[in-house]
Amino acid sequence: MPLKRANAQEISLAVIKTACSNCNLQELCLPLGLNENEIAKLDEMVSNRRKIKRGDHLYRAGEGFDAIYAIRAGFFKTDVLLEDGRDQVTGFQMAGELLGLDGISNEIHSCNAVALEDSEVCVIPFARLEGLSREIVTLQHHFHKVMSREIVRDHGVMMLLGTMRAEERLAAFLLNLSQRFTARGYSHAEFYLRMTREEIGSYLGLKLETVSRAFSRFQEEGLIAVQQKHIRILDIPGLKKLMTHQSS
Amino acid sequence: MPLKRANAQEISLAVIKTACSNCNLQELCLPLGLNENEIAKLDEMVSNRRKIKRGDHLYRAGEGFDAIYAIRAGFFKTDVLLEDGRDQVTGFQMAGELLGLDGISNEIHSCNAVALEDSEVCVIPFARLEGLSREIVTLQHHFHKVMSREIVRDHGVMMLLGTMRAEERLAAFLLNLSQRFTARGYSHAEFYLRMTREEIGSYLGLKLETVSRAFSRFQEEGLIAVQQKHIRILDIPGLKKLMTHQSS
DNA sequence: GGGGCACGTTGACCTGGATCAAAGGCCCCA
DNA sequence: TGGGGCCTTTGATCCAGGTCAACGTGCCCC
Numbered sequence: 001m002p003l004k005r006a007n008a009q010e011i012s013l014a015v016i017k018t019a020c021s022n023c024n025l026q027e028l029c030l031p032l033g034l035n036e037n038e039i040a041k042l043d044e045m046v047s048n049r050r051k052i053k054r055g056d057h058l059y060r061a062g063e064g065f066d067a068i069y070a071i072r073a074g075f076f077k078t079d080v081l082l083e084d085g086r087d088q089v090t091g092f093q094m095a096g097e098l099l100g101l102d103g104i105s106n107e108i109h110s111c112n113a114v115a116l117e118d119s120e121v122c123v124i125p126f127a128r129l130e131g132l133s134r135e136i137v138t139l140q141h142h143f144h145k146v147m148s149r150e151i152v153r154d155h156g157v158m159m160l161l162g163t164m165r166a167e168e169r170l171a172a173f174l175l176n177l178s179q180r181f182t183a184r185g186y187s188h189a190e191f192y193l194r195m196t197r198e199e200i201g202s203y204l205g206l207k208l209e210t211v212s213r214a215f216s217r218f219q220e221e222g223l224i225a226v227q228q229k230h231i232r233i234l235d236i237p238g239l240k241k242l243m244t245h246q247s248s
Numbered sequence: 249m250p251l252k253r254a255n256a257q258e259i260s261l262a263v264i265k266t267a268c269s270n271c272n273l274q275e276l277c278l279p280l281g282l283n284e285n286e287i288a289k290l291d292e293m294v295s296n297r298r299k300i301k302r303g304d305h306l307y308r309a310g311e312g313f314d315a316i317y318a319i320r321a322g323f324f325k326t327d328v329l330l331e332d333g334r335d336q337v338t339g340f341q342m343a344g345e346l347l348g349l350d351g352i353s354n355e356i357h358s359c360n361a362v363a364l365e366d367s368e369v370c371v372i373p374f375a376r377l378e379g380l381s382r383e384i385v386t387l388q389h390h391f392h393k394v395m396s397r398e399i400v401r402d403h404g405v406m407m408l409l410g411t412m413r414a415e416e417r418l419a420a421f422l423l424n425l426s427q428r429f430t431a432r433g434y435s436h437a438e439f440y441l442r443m444t445r446e447e448i449g450s451y452l453g454l455k456l457e458t459v460s461r462a463f464s465r466f467q468e469e470g471l472i473a474v475q476q477k478h479i480r481i482l483d484i485p486g487l488k489k490l491m492t493h494q495s496s
Numbered sequence: 497g498g499g500g501c502a503c504g505t506t507g508a509c510c511t512g513g514a515t516c517a518a519a520g521g522c523c524c525c526a
Numbered sequence: 527t528g529g530g531g532c533c534t535t536t537g538a539t540c541c542a543g544g545t546c547a548a549c550g551t552g553c554c555c556c
Contacts, residue, residue, distance in 0.1 A: 080403050084492045088410045090403045102403065104396035111403060130389060134382045141378060147395045148352035154402035155328050155338045155350065155359060161409035162336045162453035166513065197534065205410035210513055212535055228522075228534075244332045414543065445504065458543055460505055476504075476552075 019043040020122075028096030028183065029070050030124070030146070033138050042139070045132055046070070048123040058099060058113040058121060065103030067125045071095050074119020075194040078102075078111045079202070089203040091153075092116070092177075092195060095184060101150055116194040161205045164243075169204040170214045171243040174224070178233055189236075193229040267291040268370075276344030276431065277318050278372070278394070281386050290387070293380055294318070296371040306347060306361040306369060313351030315373045319343050322367020323442040326350075326359045327450070337451040339401075340364075340425075340443060343432060349398055364442040409453045412491075417452040418462045419491040422472070426481055437484075441477040 020031045020042045031039050049072065052058050058069060061081060076093045090111055093099055103109040104126065133140035160169050182188035193200070197208040197215075204211070218224045223239055225232040233239065268279045268290045279287050297320065300306050306317060309329060324341045338359060341347055351357040352374065381388035408417050430436035441448070445456040445463075452459070466472045471487055473480040481487065 080407050082407065082411070082492065086407075086411045088407045090406055101396055102400050105393050105400050110400045130385070130392065134385070134388065137378070137382070140382065144378070144395070145353050147392070147399070148349055151395070151398050151402065152350050152353050152358045154399065154406065157406055158338055158402065158409060159328050159330065159334075159336045161406060162450070163330070163334045196532090202410070207514055208534080209515085209536085212533095213513090216535075244330065444502090455544060456504080457506085457545085461543090464505075 025096040038136050045128045046122045050121050052115040052119045054117050059109045060112050063109050065107045065109050067123050068100035069121040071097050072120045072122050075116045076113050078113050080111045089199050166210050167214050168243050171239040189233045273344040286384050293376045294370045298369050300363040300367045302365050307357045308360050311357050313355050313357050315371050316348035317369040319345050320368045320370050323364045324361050326361050328359045337447050414458050415462050416491050419487040437481045
């Protein structure tokens with residue numbers, strides 16, 4: 001039965017490819033700090049993957065929650081919708097980051113997660129993650145750190161929205177992206193934005209025109225080079241200065 | 249040794265008073281959903297209390313983290329400081345709520361927690377909480393829910409800061425306070441603000457003058473009665489309508 | 497019980513970013 | 527290869543909330 005064998009082989013190849021033990025995001029993702037033995041247990045739990053096409057939802061606000069997701073490849077945004085139609089992007093997530101933590105509180109997702117490019121996630125059934133983190137102390141602790149880090153990140157965004165002016169917000173945004181790309185081994189100075197000006201604006205509490213103008217101003221001042229979604233950061237210290245020093 | 253006996257008795261009384269098993273905040277706090285046996289284990293862990301005077305810090309940004317705190321009585325604010333001196337209130341916390349979750353991520357507190365009135369907290373050594381939540385599934389799950397709820401709350405604040413106008417923000421703030429007081433058995437319509445206009449403004453991303461003007465407007469419109477820190481809410485539906493309907 | 501000080505209110509004016517409008521540029525698909 | 531739709535840029539104008547200033551008010555401490 002050559003057909004059957006071929007199938008079996010394909011599947012096992014897929015599983016190997018998915019395994020945390022083989023994943024180059026280990027250091028950014030859940031397995032951080034685990035030993036081989038422990039990662040093997042994770043592998044079992046995370047055997048399931050999902051591909052999400054650009055523009056598609058990974059989950060929607062209101063849907064039942066039973067798993068969190070680790071981004072294996074791609075780029076997402078999360079957003080919250082108010083009854084009156086207003087919405088706000090609450091974050092942009094890239095490879096190695098977790099999605100869905102908002103759903104734990106009520107067993108219902110409280111925001112939408114949308115792929116901004118063709119993406120792939122590892123499905124982590126939450127009940128099994130809790131089970132495993134009762135066994136593996138390191139995993140438990142690391143998971144708590146990840147949740148806490150999300151809280152700290154949110155405080156940073158609140159700071160940004162509450163106290164910074166438009167150009168400071170955009171500078172903070174660019175520096176944050178740059179730093180996260182660096183951590184993933186990409187250039188810290190040159191990247192493609194996966195999101196529109198409007199989505200950036202929504203995240204930063206600004207209108208798209210304001211975002212566009214700020215990009216232009218940064219370009220005039222030699223801080224960055226922009227061409228549509230392609231960004232080259234020319235003067236990181238300059239952006240940092242603008243971000244902090246511009247206070248009254 | 250009558251003196252010694254008296255002391256011993258005082259201490260044991262204090263311990264009994266502190267115990268989760270005797271605390272009327274059970275339903276709001278960590279013990280939620282635990283059985284008697286499990287709560288007894290919590291009691292052991294939470295044996296330590298701290299009193300914080302109005303104006304004093306429970307912890308400061310930069311300090312080492314090794315415990316979270318459950319508010320037993322009183323009222324707190326948390327705030328984040330930027331290098332350039334700007335700061336932002338990230339939340340107001342009342343009885344039954346947890347403080348310090350931000351410290352888990354780096355084992356360092358990332359914000360300040362300040363008592364806005366004389367307060368008392370239960371000290372929950374974090375390592376022991378992790379230990380106990382490996383034993384008690386319900387506790388583990390509930391703790392995860394609490395962290396997740398904090399993330400969802402933060403998204404709500406981001407929404408508020410990113411998309412709402414001044415009066416909408418203040419209405420949302422008042423309704424939120426009212427709802428939390430209600431959950432604690434207090435009047436949902438009448439309460440004392442523990443924070444200044446400036447602190448409210450900082451939390452809502454507004455200047456204190458704007459907060460003051462919004463209060464005055466609400467009063468003119470018959471939505472609330474304000475006298476300094478004493479607030480009486482007269483028209484909850486009116487506030488809700490203002491909050492959602494005022495969109496463009 | 498009175499003086500000082502922090503907090504709160506209100507008014508007048510200013511400005512950063514929103515809004516409205518119009519005109520490219522890019523990409524996808526036929 | 528051309529057309530249509532979406533994204534982006536840029537300009538002109540407007541306004542919510544910031545800023546500056548002055549005056550009230552209540553409370554705490556001496």
